[in-house]
Amino acid sequence: MSRKKALLRTVALLLGVAAIEAGLGRRWGSLPPLGRFFSPVEGFWRNAESPKARPPNHLLIPTLEDSVWVVWDTRWVPHLFARKEADLYRAQGYIQAYLRLWQMEVQSDAAAGRLSRVLGENLLPYDRAMRRLGIPYAVEKALQAVQQDSLTWAMLTAFAEGVNAYLAQLSPRDYPFEYKLLGYAPEPWSPIRSLYLVKYMAYDLTVKSQDKYLTRLVAQLGKGAIDTLFPNTAPYGHTTILSGTWRASKEAPPQPADLYSRAYAEDTLGQAEEQDPYWIGSNNWAVSGRKTASGYPLLANDPHLALNLPSIWLEMHLVGPSVNVYGVSLLGAPGIIIGYNEAVAWGVTNVGPDAMDFYRLRYADSLQTTFYYNGERLALHPRVETLWVRTPWDGHKVVLDTVWYTPWGPVVHRSRDRISRPLEGKARQVPIDCALRWISYEPSNEGLCFYLLNRARGLADYEAALQHFGSPAQNFVYADTAGHIALWARGFYPLRWKEQGKFVLEAEKPENHWRDWLDLEDNPHAIDPPEGFVRSANSYPAGPEYPYWLGWYFALPDRAARIAERLAAMRQATVDSFRLLQLDVESFLARRALPLLLAYMQDNPSRWLDTLRRWDYRFTGSSRAPTLFKRWWVALHLQVWEPLRLRRPEWEITLKMLEETHAARLAKKPAPHPRWLSVADTGARSLPGLIRSAWEKTQAWADQAGDTLVWWRYRATQVRHLARLRGFGSDTLQIDGDAHCVNAIGSIAGPSWRMVVDLKPPVQGYGVYPGGQSGNPGSFHYADFLPAWQQGLLYKHLFVRSRSAFPDSAIAGYSIGAPNK
Incomplete structure (x- = not known):
């Protein structure tokens, strides 16, 4: 072979190798860069963990003010001990990122309408819907409130410092599996990302709005038929607050003659049928000491949410100068959301009030940029949303979407807007050419509520904490070591006239808009009721004697009726009595029908x-x-x-x-x-x-x-991967239950965290969720709680005061953080 041919072959070989390297190093359509993905140095192989894997020895957080210790128990629950409050939340941010970084980021991006930057054109309709619903607008309002409270802002800032400290030590080979599969890198964390997660929960827990459908029907059937078919009170009388007297501190406005927008009822544009709404709901309850074997209260909670891997919750124990609290945290947010300390326990379920009102605009110009209100002509204000959309060949394109705002909120879709319809998610429920007013637009500081609950010592602290909770309204169940039990349907509720917001309203009329808010004492609640128990299951908050309008569409009576029946008959109750009630599968509907x-x-x-x-x-x-x-x-x-x-x-x-x-x-x-x-x-x-x-x-x-x-x-119940990646969820689960039973198991939703707390000192909690502590599919702690959850078992928590109280057999490892000298 001539030297010339050999040289040409060598050049061709090198070009071929370079082409292969270039091809494997880039994204092809929906495929990740295969060279990096399969690389033995930095590819997905590195995410496989052995059953003997241990947690990190050190927390590398440069902003620590003092030492921090993390004791990991054998279930990989982290128990954080810090001498400084800020260090506690720095460590919590670091640990959350270590265990669930990708989940934290993707949930925040979902709330912000930023998924198409990673997942491409298919997610653009979802992102557009989140922007048009005003999620960024709601977060900006929340940010204003949070920045005015130095305590909450310091907590969020410290948490973000911890997340970013973990990010700073990552190289691409250490990225969680999903980043490698989808071919992108994590971004720095900021406090605003935590607020996006709070608003995402508000979005998720805002119940389906029926206004546009009932407006069509009331025009067709008449008001009498609507009162019969879609009543304002519980048909079987099963309300959250079982008994009580109500004193109205504020007078509700009078009901006007016109209850709905006739212009919308007659407009055929944007009509759409909907499927029957689907309530999966949640349960919580507490009984007083006179119904328990110990003579102290017991409390239970099992919020029913989407069944995903990784789980929506992360089990944690936080110990600092002013707090010793155990429970579950929401990924991307500091503190404990559902849990207990040495004096009190609490849990939450969704109230499900009418949180969205819709106002039909009468435009004052053909371009739909002005409208009439109270005889005046007002301007709509444009807000340009910039969406970065990933292209199949790993580039990005920019999509600009203009959303027009009224003083009350966005016009989610004007008839002039050139967008695909129907919109996705809850944006589909918004009537066309209507302004949306959503309670979540109101400035609120839910983080301060949970900060105070984590440290509560009694009823007064519980009430003080609830002052700061805005949306979505939650049934806060409570019990303490002093023997008290309580339930408060707490949230921001507008002072409405009866049936205000049940139908689409005319924006032009001032009487149709919110003017005031209910005080905390006017929210439905019960403290130490004569029944000896409290319970909630998303049913009507109160009976017809309650003086205020909160809405009409609440959960069906099945779970509320069955829980009340069981609690009323309960004597000498124990933790196991509550565990068995959480697993109850008798059907109220079947028994009657x-x-x-x-x-x-x-x-x-x-x-x-x-x-x-x-x-x-x-x-x-x-x-x-x-x-x-x-x-x-x-x-x-x-x-x-x-x-x-x-x-x-x-x-x-x-x-x-x-x-x-x-x-x-x-x-x-x-x-x-x-x-x-x-x-x-x-x-x-x-x-x-x-x-x-x-x-x-x-x-x-x-x-x-x-x-x-x-x-x-x-x-066909399954626990699915959060990104719906096949092979990374569960098989079909062979378990009892139904969405309308206390054990509310549906096909894709169910009890996301079962917890029972015994308030006899020393307080002891038990719990389980359908997943595991790690977000890594290659970890043995990815779904190791799932068998216990299927069997209806609860883990006993290691709730201790000091690091020295852990038995050696319960410890999987230690992580230590120290300040830079």
């Missing part, structure tokens, strides 16, 4: 009906009866409300009408709701006919269902 349905099927010899006749109304995972009942009930519900596809009533209305119509048939009286159900044996609205028709559909499906008929298979 199934006997009625079967009364019309007495001559039917179906084997599937025999299965239902033998059923104990429990949603047991291995049973077929729950599936049969669920299919039958849903088929019947859809048939009853077939004329109302725009927005169907809730199942409690279906049940109540069935019961009342059935009673009328037995008494040979006229149908109480003839428009919807008839007492006749035949006809389109016949009660017997609808029940039998629904069963025929159910039986035909069951005959073909095979193994799908088993409840756990039909419900």
Whole structure:
């Protein structure tokens, strides 16, 4: 071979190697840079951990003022001990980043509408929706409030310093797996990112708004029908606050003649059907010492949220000069959100009030930049949102989106806006050409609330802490070592006239807008009630005697009814009594509805009906009866409300009408709701006919269902990866429960943290969540709590006062941080 040919081959080989290196070093469409991803030096292999992996020996935080110690127990729960308050939160930020950095950042980006910068064009509609809903606007308002409080600002700043100290020591080979897979790097943390997480929770917990659908329906059906189908009070009377007297410190405004915007009701633009809303909800309760074996209160909480890996929560123990608190923290935020200290325990569930009102604008110009209010012409103010969108070849393009603002909030979508419709998420619920006013736009400082709760010593401290909580309104359950129990449905509530915000309103009329707020004492609450217990399950906060309007759309009565029934009968309660109640799967709906349905099927010899006749109304995972009942009930519900596809009533209305119509048939009286159900044996609205028709559909499906008929298979519960990466979540879980049981297991949501606290000194807590402490899929602590959660077990917490109190057998390692000399 000539020297010339050899040289050409050598050059060609080098060019080929360079091309391969260049190709493997860049992103190709949705694929990461494969060279770096598979690199044995810095690729995903480095994220695999051995079962003997140990936590870091040192916390490299340059801003520490004094020494910090972290004791890691065998479940990898970090117990932080600091001599300075700021150091405690620096260490918490560092540890959160060490365990869950990618989760912290992606959740903050989701709130800020910044996911498309990493995940590309497919996430642009989501990002646009978050910007148009005004999340950045809400965070800016919250930032103003937080910066005025030196305590909260110092806590957030110290937390950010800890996160950034961890970031500073990372090289690309140390990045969490998801950064390598998606091909990007983490960004510095700032206090505003923590505020984005708070507003993301507000977004997540703001219940679906029904205003635009009810506005259409009230115009079609009349106000009387709306009052029957979508009532303002609990049809079965199961309210959060069981008893009490209310003194109104402020007079509610009078209800005007016009309750809704007729202009919106008549506008056909932007109409959309919706699926039945889905309440997964949460539970909490406490009982006084007179119902417990110890003579001291017990408290329980199990918030029901999306089931994800990594988990939404991180279990931690914080000990500082003024605090010794244990519980779970929210990733990206300092402090403990649900937990207990040496004197008190607390937990939260969502109240679910009407948090969003919509105001139909009458534009004053063809460009839709001005509108009328109270006889005046007001200007809309443009806010340009800049979205960086990742392209398939690892570049970015800039998308500018102009959102127009009123004095109350954004016009989420004007009819002139050239954007794809419908919008995503909760932005879809916003009526077109309407201003949105959301309680989360109000300046608030939820971080100060939890800072004070972490240090509370009694009832007065509990009440003082709640003063600072704004949104989303939460049912704060409370118990203490002095024997008190309490429940407060705390949040910012506008002083509204009755049904204000149930329908779309006219922006032009001043009486339609919020003018004042309820004081803390006017929020529904109970302290040491005569029943000896308090409980919440997202139901109507209070009964019809409560003088203020908080909304109409709350959770169904099933969980609230069952919990109250069990607590009322409870004697000599223990931690295990509460654990078993958290696992209760008896269905309030099935217990009331199934006997009625079967009364019309007495001559039917179906084997599937025999299965239902033998059923104990429990949603047991291995049973077929729950599936049969669920299919039958849903088929019947859809048939009853077939004329109302725009927005169907809730199942409690279906049940109540069935019961009342059935009673009328037995008494040979006229149908109480003839428009919807008839007492006749035949006809389109016949009660017997609808029940039998629904069963025929159910039986035909069951005959073909095979193994799908088993409840756990039909419900198909999975704990999914946060980014929906296949292979990084769980298999389908073989567990009991249903969204409408106390053990509210759905297909993708359920109890995200089960906790029980015994207030007998020394206070002792127990808990579990469906995941693990690490966010690394290659760690043995990624999902190691999941089996215990499936079995309904609780871990006993190592809640101690000092580092020396840990038994050696409980310790997995130590991390030590020291100030720079």
